[in-house]
Amino acid sequence: MAIDVAVLVSVGRHPVSGRARRADADARAVELALSIAGANVRLIHAGDPGEPALRDYLGMGANTMTVLRMAPEADPVLPLSAHLSSMRPQIVLMGTRAEGGEDSGLVPYLVAQALEVPLVPGIVSLSLAGERAEMLQGLPRGRRRSLAASLPLVATVPVMAPAPRMSAFGLARRGTIEVKDVTAAADEARAAWTEGPARRRPKRIKVMKAASAADRVRAVTEMAAGKGKVLQNLPPDEAAKAIFDYLVAEGIVQAKP
Amino acid sequence: MIPLQWLIGICVVVGAVCALWRARRWFRGQPAKVDFVRGLMRYPRSYFVDLHHIVARDPYTARMHMMVAGGFTAALLLTLAVHLFNIDSRVLAWLLLVFLALMGVGAAFVAMRRSPKRARLSAGGFSRLPWSLFAFAAAFFLATLPKAGLVASFAALSVPGIVVLLLAAWGCAEMVAFLPLGPMKHSFAGAMHLICHPRFARLGAARPDSGLKPLDLSAPKLGVETPADFKWNQLLGFDACVQCGRCEVVCPAFAAELPLNPKKLIQDLARAVDPGGNDLAYAGSSYPGRSVGHAHGGPSQPIIGDGAMIHPDTLWSCTTCRACVQECPMMIEHVDAIIDLRRFQALEKGAVPGKAPLVLAELRATDTQSGAALASRLDWAADLSLPLISTKGECDVLLWLGEGAFDLRNQRTLRALVRLMRHAKIDFAVLGEEELDTGDLARRLGDEATFQDLAKRNAATLAKYRFRRIVTADPHVFHSLRNEYPAFGARHEVLHHTMLLDELMTNGALPKTKAQPTKTTYHDPCYLGRYNGEIRAPRAILDAIGVERVEMERSGMRSMCCGGGGGAPVTDIAGKKRIPDVRMEQARETGAAVVAVACPNCAVMLEGVVGPRPEIFDVAELLLQAVEAA
Structure with a gap:
């Protein structure tokens, strides 16, 4: 049975040139939707x-895209929620946050609330x-954390999700x-803002008390302490078994009976 | 001898039918503008001059082919006169004997060339060919002896008569009746290909005709998906392949064991035209790492795909270096076919592998390959205070910086070039922020839409300013601006920096140099040499600064690619070896301490070779060293 997957997409902005483009996280959401077998992607x-x-x-x-015509600065939450309530898709996907506008990342939560369905953040x-x-x-x-939820649901896709496929000129031209x-209600708060490029905040320099380069690398890459265990000098078979058991315990792979 | 007459007559008729049968498959392609009369008029020069120049690079084969082809063609005409039309003339019979003898000797050369077996030569029908040639020559030699008055004539049903008839049947079957289908089809399709060549301007041209033709972006289907999407004369070109394997020997991807063999590619394209086409009859080297027998296709089936006629990895292994095109004695245009196929993959499927989609997205969003801000193109030259053409309005030389301006390695080359131009007191300027990427990379990756967008905007920028000529240190930019931008209205004189520097040395504009006696070998960039024919200027500079110049085994127009062309570094198809490693091995063999380069891609690819190796310097860097040492 084909299930309906709605992907909410926004107009992004390239961080260097500022030029309009597909938003990175939204494009990854589309990629994820297209990778679901049997999905009818809207x-x-x-x-x-x-x-x-x-x-x-x-x-x-x-092939097609539905555009709810409104002023780009207006608040999209109500029109999107209304459209989705009439459409009733089993899955709604979107990027975790937009590239421009408020960038609060709140739209998915507000849409999920309006639809009264659960939201799963940051899926890859x-x-x-x-x-x-x-x-x-x-x-x-x-x-990675493995999760399961019943349909319908809303999920957001972060920029760490698999890279989106290339946009083909011919398909883009032919799509309707x-x-x-x-x-849509005008976003009055936003109208009063002035937008400017973000400035990088000064970062506190972390003083590393490390004796060797290996220590410094470890300090940067190590996970928060307290979890896991260090296995050293294991034969390859046992090492592989330990990794496999860990993946099974975390539910990332399923052990065959 | 009535039976012989019948045999020849039937074979000629069957041959004509087979030729039409074969030609039918070419017309599955798209219409193309072909000036048939012009092609026919020029044919003798195309064959005896242009094609001969290529064949003659292998003198043994050239002599062999002259004997076989010349002997056979003359013998066939005389055979028709003497044996089919029974013209009773001693002179003709003697002439026929001479040509048949020539052909027989040629056939022996053909057999010797194939023994011991050589990997680049296809087996299959080609293994049988020397014997078929010999059968033809022997049969008619024997049959002509009585007509020349050397022996008494013999009856058709005598032992010699039957031997002659059997040999003639074999010879005529291969050489006349089924000529358009077997290994001899190269003669028929090859002649037609020369007459209807898709790049007719290439014949007799002073410099290579290498620029790609713009694609009509409003067409319903962009690029080539199925064999029927090729132009009919391209299909004809694939059929002309004689499987000599010269392309295979020179292909850098094949040498590094990437899954590409230009010969198999052309054979697969030729075979894909037939319904139920496959590669089972192919008897040459395969794509490295892939065995023969998995290709399936048809005239309206997609060519590219896993399990289709050609695997995508094969398509994307090509560095567009044109070595195969340069070597092909049938003048087949391999690279045009590859670009046509890539255009469909990029524009209609969005199926471009590796990091290429990222690079193309950055090109669209920022007009640079690296995603850098246009305003940062001059960052490396903060201390050089390069004059902007937007403030000067006009200049003598417009310096096009290219993507190399964002790369630390190539900024050194650009610095050397700028200092040399200042030494020579050249009135130059740069475009600064207004310079966009030329789109060359996008075009080689098949993304014609991005290329045309960049080309149109660059052409509009160039039209705003007055300058005498453009100079660039990047052969890819050079090729693009010189050969491909005129189609977008930008007609300017474009020079590669080595051409300018050579001119400055010749007219004395540069100060005296001090001899640099280092042993140096020069690596020709494909887009400067094979694409533009410029192999003299860089060598003239190296000679003028007094280096001990040694040549690699492959140099000049027959140089080998560094692996950096055609977007290969971003599609990054894996092979057993890396192309720059293979090339560097050739440089090491010369014992040179320095490899001189003239292209930012070559510099980066060759500097990426690990282990002890010669130093890599751009010609401009070497010249600056020589100037500053004096």
């Missing part, structure tokens, strides 16, 4: 349907098992954009 954007950067998403292989993979979705959540330093007019 792209939804709230804003200006004439924005050329939207075609970058169509170039990834989805998703597969379906019947009425449930099995997901891997990305945590800092390459750690369906426009739906909506009324």
